[in-house]
Amino acid sequence: MARSSDLGILIEKLAAARAVTVLTGAGISADSGVPTFRGADGLWRNFRAEDLATPEAFERDPRLVWEWYNWRRELIAATRPNPAHSAVVELEQRSEEFWLITQNVDGLHRTAGSRKLSEIHGNIWMVRCTDCGSVEENHEVPIALLPVCSRCKGLLRPHIVWFGESLFPEDLSRCATALRTCDVLLVIGTSGVVYPAAGFASMAKESGAFVAEINLEPTPQSGLVDLSLQGRAKDLVPLLL
Numbered sequence: 001m002a003r004s005s006d007l008g009i010l011i012e013k014l015a016a017a018r019a020v021t022v023l024t025g026a027g028i029s030a031d032s033g034v035p036t037f038r039g040a041d042g043l044w045r046n047f048r049a050e051d052l053a054t055p056e057a058f059e060r061d062p063r064l065v066w067e068w069y070n071w072r073r074e075l076i077a078a079t080r081p082n083p084a085h086s087a088v089v090e091l092e093q094r095s096e097e098f099w100l101i102t103q104n105v106d107g108l109h110r111t112a113g114s115r116k117l118s119e120i121h122g123n124i125w126m127v128r129c130t131d132c133g134s135v136e137e138n139h140e141v142p143i144a145l146l147p148v149c150s151r152c153k154g155l156l157r158p159h160i161v162w163f164g165e166s167l168f169p170e171d172l173s174r175c176a177t178a179l180r181t182c183d184v185l186l187v188i189g190t191s192g193v194v195y196p197a198a199g200f201a202s203m204a205k206e207s208g209a210f211v212a213e214i215n216l217e218p219t220p221q222s223g224l225v226d227l228s229l230q231g232r233a234k235d236l237v238p239l240l241l
Contacts, residue, residue, distance in 0.1 A: 006227055010186075011240055013210045017183035019097035022088055023200055024233075027189020027215055029104050031234035032079045044068055053162045062155060063145055069158050070142050073124055077141045081112035084188065084233035089113040090241055091186075099178035103190060103197055105160055118171045118178075120197065126159035135159050167196065175200070180207045186240075187213040189233045192221035201225060 014020060026036045044052075047068065051057060058065045089112050092098045100117035102109055105124045109117055127138045127147060131154025138147070138156075147156040161167055179185065185204035192198045192213075201221050205211050212227040213219065214236050222228040229236055 006229055007236075007239055010212050010227055010229070013184050013212070014091070014186075014240055017095065017210075019178075019182045020091060020095040020184050020186065021098070021178045021182035021204065021209075022091065022100045022186045022188065023190060023197065024088070024100070024102045024104060024109070024188045025190025025197070026104065028082075028084050028088075028233040028237075029079075029106050029108055030189070031082045031084060031232055032106075032108055034076060034079050034104075034106050034108070044071060050163055053160065054164055055162055056164075058157055058162075062157070065158075066143065066145050066147070069124065069160075070145070073141050073143065076106045076108075076124060077139075079106070079108065081108045082234040084237040085109060085112035085114075087237040087241055088188075092116055094241075097181070099174070099182075101175050101178065101197070101200065103194070118175050120161070120167050120171050120175065122158070122160035124158060124160065127156040128159040129154045130157055131155070172196070176203070179204045179209075182207075182209050185209045185211045187211065187215075187221065187225070188237060189215060191215070191219045193219075 052065055052068050085108055088100060092114060098116050100109060100114050102117060102119055103121050105121050107123050107125045125137055125139055126135055128135045129149035132149060132152045134151055149156055179200055182204055187201055201211050201224055211225045213221060213225045214229045214233055217230060
């Protein structure tokens, strides 16, 4: 469990910071009951996430992929933001400069009230037309199979960055600015093994930021960061306020 002295240091750093950047991963959503969809949790009808979340899988069998995403949407629709999400919103409101970078696609940060954010892997409640490229919100549960674009009737796909696809360039650019200009980088609930997010802590530290992580257990980044706090995001993040 996190030591009170370490918590005190981080509270002081955040209070004194002009610019704060937060990076979140699956750990912050797990406290809301969102499954990780990787490993054992990721199995669905004997398929792994890595077999379904690809452009090739969608081209081969779009109905199967949409059935999986509809199942995920139904699970996520039943969840709500937790105290860690709310605390991140308050950090945004308190900070002169703030940016949130999330690897999560569940949309819970937006639901909680976060406004200055990059959803670098996309958002499960957004759809994109495979013909005209238009992106729009869609909260239908269940979603019609197969969903079509309201503008051109082209086939819609989830607005998600799949395996084998590049992150959106505008997101990467905005994130790089936030990482290079922040005084404090707070990394919450991510093991730091999936790139490019795995390199974000190094980028901020090289630019002079104080980097702290909050995670259930030590991560490959724990030796790099200035402070590593072990515990649940929903318990620890609100204490930073």
